[in-house]
Amino acid sequence: MLITTTTDPVMATNNDGGTGPWQRNVQAAVSVRHAFKTYGKKKNAVPVLNNLNMTVPKGTIYGLLGASGCGKTTLLSCIVGRRRIDSGEIFVLGGKPGSRISGVPGKRVGYMPQEIALYAEFSIRETMMYFGWIFGMETKEIDERLQFLLNFLDLPSEKRLVKNLSGGQQRRVSFAVALMHDPELLILDEPTVGVDPLLRQSIWNHLVHITKSGQKTVIITTHYIEEARQAHTIGLMRSGNLLAEESPSVLLSMYKCISLEDVFLKLSRLQSQKGDVSQVNFSNNISLHAMGFGSKMDKPGSSQEGGVVGLNFHQSKEILINDTNGSIYTESKLNQEPYERPPPKKNNPNDEESCQDCYANLCNVTSKGKIKALLNKNMLRMWRNVGVMLFIFALPVMQVILFCLAIGRDPTGLNLAIVNGEMNNTENCFWDDGCHFTNLGCRYLKHLNHSVDKTFYTDIEDAKEAVRMGNAWGAIYITENFTDAFTARAALGRDSDDETIDQSEIKVWLDMSNQQIGVMLNRDIMLAYRDFAMGLLEQCGNNPKLGDVPIQFKEPIYGTMNPSFTDFVAPGVILTIVFFLAVALTSSALIIERTEGLLDRSWVAGVSPGEILFSHVVTQFVVMCGQTTLVLVFMLVVFGVTNNGDLIWVIILTLLQGLCGMCFGFLISAVCELERNAIQLALGSFYPTLLLSGVIWPIEGMPIVLKYISLFLPLTLATSSLRSVLTRGWEIAETQVYTGFLSTLAWIVGFLVITLLVLRSKRG
Numbered sequence: 160m161l162i163t164t165t166t167d168p169v170m171a172t173n174n175d176g177g178t179g180p181w182q183r184n185v186q187a188a189v190s191v192r193h194a195f196k197t198y199g200k201k202k203n204a205v206p207v208l209n210n211l212n213m214t215v216p217k218g219t220i221y222g223l224l225g226a227s228g229c230g231k232t233t234l235l236s237c238i239v240g241r242r243r244i245d246s247g248e249i250f251v252l253g254g255k256p257g258s259r260i261s262g263v264p265g266k267r268v269g270y271m272p273q274e275i276a277l278y279a280e281f282s283i284r285e286t287m288m289y290f291g292w293i294f295g296m297e298t299k300e301i302d303e304r305l306q307f308l309l310n311f312l313d314l315p316s317e318k319r320l321v322k323n324l325s326g327g328q329q330r331r332v333s334f335a336v337a338l339m340h341d342p343e344l345l346i347l348d349e350p351t352v353g354v355d356p357l358l359r360q361s362i363w364n365h366l367v368h369i370t371k372s373g374q375k376t377v378i379i380t381t382h383y384i385e386e387a388r389q390a391h392t393i394g395l396m397r398s399g400n401l402l403a404e405e406s407p408s409v410l411l412s413m414y415k416c417i418s419l420e421d422v423f424l425k426l427s428r429l430q431s432q433k434g435d436v437s438q439v440n441f442s443n444n445i446s447l448h449a450m451g452f453g454s455k456m457d458k459p460g461s462s463q464e465g466g467v468v469g470l471n472f473h474q475s476k477e478i479l480i481n482d483t484n485g486s487i488y489t490e491s492k493l494n495q496e497p498y499e500r501p502p503p504k505k506n507n508p509n510d511e512e513s514c515q516d517c518y519a520n521l522c523n524v525t526s527k528g529k530i531k532a533l534l535n536k537n538m539l540r541m542w543r544n545v546g547v548m549l550f551i552f553a554l555p556v557m558q559v560i561l562f563c564l565a566i567g568r569d570p571t572g573l574n575l576a577i578v579n580g581e582m583n584n585t586e587n588c589f590w591d592d593g594c595h596f597t598n599l600g601c602r603y604l605k606h607l608n609h610s611v612d613k614t615f616y617t618d619i620e621d622a623k624e625a626v627r628m629g630n631a632w633g634a635i636y637i638t639e640n641f642t643d644a645f646t647a648r649a650a651l652g653r654d655s656d657d658e659t660i661d662q663s664e665i666k667v668w669l670d671m672s673n674q675q676i677g678v679m680l681n682r683d684i685m686l687a688y689r690d691f692a693m694g695l696l697e698q699c700g701n702n703p704k705l706g707d708v709p710i711q712f713k714e715p716i717y718g719t720m721n722p723s724f725t726d727f728v729a730p731g732v733i734l735t736i737v738f739f740l741a742v743a744l745t746s747s748a749l750i751i752e753r754t755e756g757l758l759d760r761s762w763v764a765g766v767s768p769g770e771i772l773f774s775h776v777v778t779q780f781v782v783m784c785g786q787t788t789l790v791l792v793f794m795l796v797v798f799g800v801t802n803n804g805d806l807i808w809v810i811i812l813t814l815l816q817g818l819c820g821m822c823f824g825f826l827i828s829a830v831c832e833l834e835r836n837a838i839q840l841a842l843g844s845f846y847p848t849l850l851l852s853g854v855i856w857p858i859e860g861m862p863i864v865l866k867y868i869s870l871f872l873p874l875t876l877a878t879s880s881l882r883s884v885l886t887r888g889w890e891i892a893e894t895q896v897y898t899g900f901l902s903t904l905a906w907i908v909g910f911l912v913i914t915l916l917v918l919r920s921k922r923g
């Protein structure tokens with residue numbers, strides 16, 4: 160086993176012989192050991208961290224340098240608990256990220272991501288209030304800190320909206336957010352991009368100042384390599400590994416370079432010659448167990464790995480200095496067993512370490528400040544967006560108005576081409592209303608007024624041509640001797656010959672291409688005959704009922720003799736409007752935050768997925784209550800859609816459906832990475848749901864398989880339940896009614912649980 164002779168501040172304590180592993184543990188703010196991380200699935204996996212080791216001593220500035228794409232941001236996101244490494248160990252402030260001991264994510268860490276990650280529609284002060292409240296600060300305290308940060312970072316008025324600031328000013332606000340709560344550990348991903356040299360210097364001065372006490376630690380990435388000279392330690396990263404980890408002055412003297420850039424180039428060249436990164440690790444390659452971390456941390460004496468198992472930079476340094484042939488790697492390999500990557504760890508609930516996370520999550524009770532910040536943020540974002548507000552409240556009203564005006568009313572002004580052979584095909588019909596059998600064709604046509612415009616033709620072929628040309632919905636032909644034949648038929652009864660019967664019939668050719676119009680004309684033509692026959696019989700002293708079909712329809716048990724299509728569709732339309740408006744409200748809520756890097760920032764600040772979801776549910780629920788009220792008022796009060804039931808159940812079911820739509824929207828926004836995917840999914844689900852939920856056509860008409868699928872959709876049972884309440888006036892105790900409520904509740908719970916699981920898995 161190799162004994163190191165390091166001069167590293169951490170390791171110096173390690174090697175003084177008296178302090179032991181526990182002491183070493185206390186001295187490192189961040190420690191990464193044998194970290195592996197890949198993006199993508201097995202075949203297309205892209206390795207980003209490749210057996211990386213890193214030690215950030217407490218109370219120092221650690222400059223993490225490296226070319227674009229080498230994995231700096233990935234490493235930082237793993238340190239703050241935003242991502243998980245596939246294998247290896249990370250300890251931050253005494254525990255694993257995500258554990259209670261570490262307190263990271265949370266207020267112990269200040270994180271400035273690479274993206275601006277600020278709410279564009281917030282003012283600087285509102286931004287600070289949001290993050291300050293999340294960190295549990297009082298408003299007064301935040302205001303005081305804000306004044307300091309405004310001066311220090313040379314920011315404009317606190318009232319200025321973030322979206323109106325320049326790129327550099329936005330970055331400084333983002334930096335101010337990270338400094339807001341004066342955290343123990345500052346993790347800054349390129350904070351000096353777009354910042355002028357003077358301010359850049361003052362930022363570095365501030366970092367040097369805050370680390371002086373030894374209590375604060377800073378990890379900073381930058382592409383301005385030379386500015387990192389002010390860091391206590393520099394980690395030079397390449398291809399997912401640290402080429403070196405040392406103080407700037409030692410690096411310069413050791414590699415005999417005048418700039419850090421040259422050192423980096425030299426090391427990169429050496430690594431390129433060698434190829435395999437894992438074999439040439441010049442960083443402090445020390446086992447975490449040796450450092451006293453991990454589950455055995457509290458039993459230092461029991462560690463089987465009490466010594467240094469890897470190659471310490473300072474040994475390689477000596478070799479490097481003595482070697483001019485570049486054979487340092489051979490020497491290193493002698494001392495360093497190549498580290499074999501263990502298979503990726505699965506989160507085993509029985510595993511003591513992984514369960515730290517579970518306990519932390521279980522005990523992670525929300526705070527007043529966080530909820531206040533999240534609710535305030537959601538409300539503010541809505542109010543600041545007038546267009547969205549108009550959309551939110553005008554759209555449901557518009558939809559209801561359009562539905563009630565456009566759907567369910569009987570079509571009127573339908574043109575019929577009529578040939579009346581009895582009257583020499585003219586419009587001038589004369590008949591006698593009494594018991595007279597003259598011009599019966601005209602008498603019949605008198606009853607055919609409802610919804611119909613009559614155009615008279617002389618030739619039946621012309622009339623049919625008018626139908627073919629789309630100028631009329633049907634052609635009606637009354638024979639030349641209709642009255643005589645009709646009278647003979649009535650008189651002869653069963654002795655009527657075929658010709659008499661044929662001549663006594665009114666002949667109709669309909670355009671049935673439009674089912675609704677065709678069926679309605681059919682109905683009106685039949686009703687006109689019934690009225691004509693009953694009227695004639697009555698005038699002749701007979702029982703008018705003889706003219707009707709011998710079926711007596713009594714007053715319906717539910718509904719009316721003349722049922723309205725509107726009443727049938729309205730329950731489904733109410734629920735569909737409320738459900739899909741809620742989907743529209745929420746389906747992009749999380750995505751917008753995620754794409755702007757805000758969700759990450761809030762998570763690192765210690766906000767849990769559950770809290771984020773809860774805050775959205777509350778704010779969107781308030782909006783949805785407003786929408787539901789408008790929809791119901793316009794449907795039931797303004798347009799008088801039938802409601803025979805208890806209004807309270809109508810309101811509750813509608814609200815529950817809105818909630819269900821919100822949860823579905825959250826699921827979409829949790830699953831989809833891009834807003835356009837969310838829109839596609841939301842729109843894509845709209846039509847199948849509408850068609851299969853029995854909203855516009857009874858599900859009884861569907862093939863059996865579709866019928867069962869339909870029953871498992873969130874709107875089907877609820878629509879049927881609401882229809883029963885509105886049209887039948889049924890109470891909640893009826894099976895058909897309460898199953899609608901139960902199914903909606905089950906969907907809400909299902910959507911929420913899946914959303915939470917997705918959010919948690921994405922967070923990892």
Ligand SMILES: Nc1ncnc2c1ncn2[C@@H]1O[C@H](COP(=O)(O)OP(=O)(O)OP(=O)(O)O)[C@@H](O)[C@H]1O
Nearest residue numbers: 198199205207226227228229230231232233234273
């Ligand atoms: N979510 C992701 N999915 C797949 N690949 C990713 C993802 N994030 C980063 N990468 C890839 O991982 C590699 C490291 O990215 P990372 O952002 O950590 O680099 P970086 O060193 O911070 O770069 P820069 O200095 O340009 O910010 C890059 O090749 C990048 O394309």
